[in-house]
Amino acid sequence: MVEMRIGVLALQGAVEEHIEQIESLGAKAVPIKKPDELNSIDGLILPGGESTTMRRLIDRYHFLIPLQEFAAMQKPIFGTCAGMVLLAKEIADTESSHLGLMDIVVKRNAFGRQRESFEVQIEVAGFEERIPAVFIRAPYIDKASEKVEVLAQYEGHIVAARQGNLLVSSFHPELTSDTRFLQLFIDMVSQCNVVETVS
Amino acid sequence: MEKLLGTDTVKRGMAQMQKGGVIMDVVNAEQAKIAEASGAVAVMALERVPSDIRAAGGVARMADPRIVEEVIEAVSIPVMAKARIGHIVEARVLEAMGVDYIDESEVLTPADEEFHLLKSDFTVPFVCGCRDLGEAARRIGEGASMLRTKGEPGTGNIVEAVRHIRKVNAQIRKVTLMSDDELMTEAKHLGAPYDVLKEIKKLGKLPVVNFAAGGVATPADAALMMELGADGVFVGSGVFKSESPEKFASAIVQATTYYNDYDLIAKLSKELGTAMKGIDISTLKQEERMQDRGW
Numbered sequence: 001m002v003e004m005r006i007g008v009l010a011l012q013g014a015v016e017e018h019i020e021q022i023e024s025l026g027a028k029a030v031p032i033k034k035p036d037e038l039n040s041i042d043g044l045i046l047p048g049g050e051s052t053t054m055r056r057l058i059d060r061y062h063f064l065i066p067l068q069e070f071a072a073m074q075k076p077i078f079g080t081c082a083g084m085v086l087l088a089k090e091i092a093d094t095e096s097s098h099l100g101l102m103d104i105v106v107k108r109n110a111f112g113r114q115r116e117s118f119e120v121q122i123e124v125a126g127f128e129e130r131i132p133a134v135f136i137r138a139p140y141i142d143k144a145s146e147k148v149e150v151l152a153q154y155e156g157h158i159v160a161a162r163q164g165n166l167l168v169s170s171f172h173p174e175l176t177s178d179t180r181f182l183q184l185f186i187d188m189v190s191q192c193n194v195v196e197t198v199s
Numbered sequence: 200m201e202k203l204l205g206t207d208t209v210k211r212g213m214a215q216m217q218k219g220g221v222i223m224d225v226v227n228a229e230q231a232k233i234a235e236a237s238g239a240v241a242v243m244a245l246e247r248v249p250s251d252i253r254a255a256g257g258v259a260r261m262a263d264p265r266i267v268e269e270v271i272e273a274v275s276i277p278v279m280a281k282a283r284i285g286h287i288v289e290a291r292v293l294e295a296m297g298v299d300y301i302d303e304s305e306v307l308t309p310a311d312e313e314f315h316l317l318k319s320d321f322t323v324p325f326v327c328g329c330r331d332l333g334e335a336a337r338r339i340g341e342g343a344s345m346l347r348t349k350g351e352p353g354t355g356n357i358v359e360a361v362r363h364i365r366k367v368n369a370q371i372r373k374v375t376l377m378s379d380d381e382l383m384t385e386a387k388h389l390g391a392p393y394d395v396l397k398e399i400k401k402l403g404k405l406p407v408v409n410f411a412a413g414g415v416a417t418p419a420d421a422a423l424m425m426e427l428g429a430d431g432v433f434v435g436s437g438v439f440k441s442e443s444p445e446k447f448a449s450a451i452v453q454a455t456t457y458y459n460d461y462d463l464i465a466k467l468s469k470e471l472g473t474a475m476k477g478i479d480i481s482t483l484k485q486e487e488r489m490q491d492r493g494w
Contacts, residue, residue, distance in 0.1 A: 011456055012219040012240060014212075033457065048216045049240070050276055056238035056449075057456055081216070108275060114299035115322045117209045120202045136212050137277065137299070175212045 004189055007032040007041035011057040013049020013082060017174040021182050027189075035066040043076040043189035046083030048136070048172050051108070054082060055098050064099070071101050076165045076192055078185040084168040085139050092142050102166045103145035110140040110157065110170075122171075124152045124160060124181065131178050133159070133171035140170050165192065205322035207344070213277070213300065213324055214345035214408040217241060217431055221421065221452050222410070224248045224435040227266065228273035234438070237448035241277040241300070243433070244270040249306050249353030250436035250475065253487065259307045261289040267296055279326070284493060285311025294323040300345070302326050305492035306352045306435075313494060318342030328412065330363045330490060332370035336391035336399065339407060346405065348429070349490040350413015353436050355477035357414040357423065359490060364411060364427045375403045413490070416441070416474045418454030418467045425458035442472030 008018045010031035022029035022045075030041055038044065044067075046054075058064055071077055079087040086098040088106040111117070114137055121130040133154070141158035144150065152160035152169075159170040160181075167188060173181040203209075220240030225231040231242045246262040247255060261282050271278050277299035282289040284303055289310070293301050303316050305328050318325040319342030328349035329335035335346050348367070350360030370389070374396060377385060382400060386393040398406050411424030412433035421432045432455050434448075441447040450467040457463050485491075 010219070014215045014218060016218070017215060049218070050216070050220060052235060052276060053220055053238045053240050053452070056236075056452065060453065113297045114213055114277065114324065115294060115297060116204065117213065118202045118204050119206055119208055134208055134212055136209060136216055172212060175208055175215065 003028050004043075004186070004193070005030055005041045006186070006189065007038065007044045009044065009046050009054070009083075011049075011061075011063075012053045013047040014172065014174055015047055017172075018045050018047050018080075021174050021179055025179055025182060025186055027186060035061065035063050038066050038070050041075075042193055043078070043185065044070060045185070046077065046079040046086050047174070048081035048083065051082040051085040051098065054086060058086075058098070067099055068101065071099070071165065074165050074192060076167065076185065076188040077101070078167040080169050080172055080174065081136065081138055084141075084170060087166055087168055102163050102168065103147050104141045104158075104161065104163075104168070105143040106139045107142045108139050109137050110142075111135055111138050113137060120154065122152050122154050122159070125150070126184075127180060131173070131180055132176045133169075133173075134175045135159075135171050138170040141168075162188075210324035210344035211407050214326070217277075217345075217410075218408060219456060220431045221448075221455050222279065222431070222433045223438050223448060224433075225270060225439070228269045230439055230444070231270045231273045231278075233445055234448060235274045235276050237445060238452035239276065239448065240431070241279055242270060242274060243279045243281065243302065243435075244298075245281060248436040248439060249489070250355070250440055251353075252306060253353045261286070261293065261307070264292065264296060267293065267298060271297060281307055282316075283307040284309040285314050285316060287316060290316055290321065290325075294321055298323060300324050300326055303343075304328065305349060305489045309492050315341050315494070318344075326410070328490070328493060329367060331366045331389070332374070332399075333389035333391045334493065335367055335405060335409070336389065336395040339395050339405070340392035343407065345408050345410065347410040347412040347433055348424075349493070350411070350415075351480055351483070352413045352489050353478075354414050354480065354483075355416035355437060355440070355475040356480055357416070357420045358480060360411050360414045360424060361427065363413075363490075364409075364424065364429055367405075367409070368428050371399060371404060374400050415451070416477060418447075418450040418464055418471075421451045422454045422458035422464055425455055431455065436475055440475035442474075446471050447474070
């Protein structure tokens with residue numbers, strides 16, 4: 001079997017943390033700094049960081065359409081925190097969205113400022129035990145269409161969800177040593193590869 | 200498990216999300232908006248940028264809370280602010296105002312010439328300056344969640360920041376290669392807490408993010424610091440004391456992300472206008488050196 005290659009958008013943010021976790025699960029991690037590098041990967045992680053900074057660089061380095069095409073090819077994308085904001089079709093209290101791929105309305109900094117940031121154990125659909133979740137100036141999903149599968153909620157708000165090839169979390173699995181949530185994404189990528197080989 | 204606020208993971212994690220980014224000094228809402236639009240990952244709200252603090256003289260204190268508030272309201276990116284070294288109340292006031300990160304900073308006039316803040320007592324995370332591994336480890340021991348080189352603030356001269364990052368990284372390499380029985384004496388030499396040094400040896404790097412600060416004036420300066428291993432860059436006077444702040448801010452952000460793309464940095468550096476006027480460090484009097492503040 002060909003080695004699975006997972007890209008991490010490396011414009012800004014917690015890139016290294018994702019790379020280390022991906023490699024700990026036996027896949028090849030590839031930092032993505034130029035749009036043509038998207039052609040070499042099976043799945044992509046949009047890391048935590050500042051969504052406004054990433055958007056400036058996405059525009060300036062012509063990433064927007066290549067990223068949308070990557071998603072249109074049904075390749076899996078996992079957005080953590082700022083990555084969730086980038087994937088949303090709508091961002092609460094603003095008129096513009098970024099990649100506009102997932103049928104969710106995301107509220108930025110929804111749990112408050114840094115002093116309100118927290119960690120907690122949460123339940124995730126399909127997981128036998130709770131996972132540690134680190135929320136840093138985190139967003140949550142304010143509204144989701146019925147096409148979206150809710151994976152986790154905290155204090156009544158959606159904090160993890162999936163829609164087809166797109167996976168998002170408000171929290172940062174890459175800041176913990178627990179790799180179960182990343183494994184969920186890796187499984188999505190392997191399934192996508194299987195479908196590709198069969199068809 | 201209940202909800203935990205202000206843990207090391209949460210405080211250090213916030214700095215991890217800033218990696219590869221540029222944090223810019225701003226003195227009002229208008230500058231904060233320019234910084235955000237250029238792609239800054241955070242802004243540092245101040246009453247004066249360091250080069251103006253140098254020029255003004257006198258006692259430099261925490262910014263007027265109205266400025267901090269104005270900046271918080273103007274942008275959606277994180278807002279940092281500076282407190283004087285050892286000034287417990289300035290730090291508590293900034294925390295109460297909802298500032299996202301506090302810089303216990305040598306740029307301001309120290310309030311305590313013997314002790315730094317016990318940063319582990321706070322919910323808000325702190326960044327502190329360092330010139331060597333001993334200083335870095337002492338600040339981590341007190342609870343700093345992020346470090347930065349001190350450089351020599353407000354000079355537009357990168358030489359001190361380069362000295363500091365090289366020193367810290369060389370000392371980390373040395374500690375990493377040491378045998379366990381040599382570590383206690385090294386802790387004594389460095390003036391570093393033993394436990395922190397043990398953790399650094401185990402990780403092969405600092406347990407917190409380390410940015411560059413103090414003298415970044417051009418896109419090439421920012422890229423140089425990234426090349427030398429900084430996790431990101433603070434720009435103080437370099438943006439708003441340049442001829443064209445919008446252009447400088449945007450070019451420095453891009454040069455930080457693409458720090459090893461030299462064709463791009465050449466392109467970014469063209470038509471920027473004049474950078475801030477710099478200061479030769481050797482012309483500074485002893486009492487004008489901000490980097491010597493801190494213990």
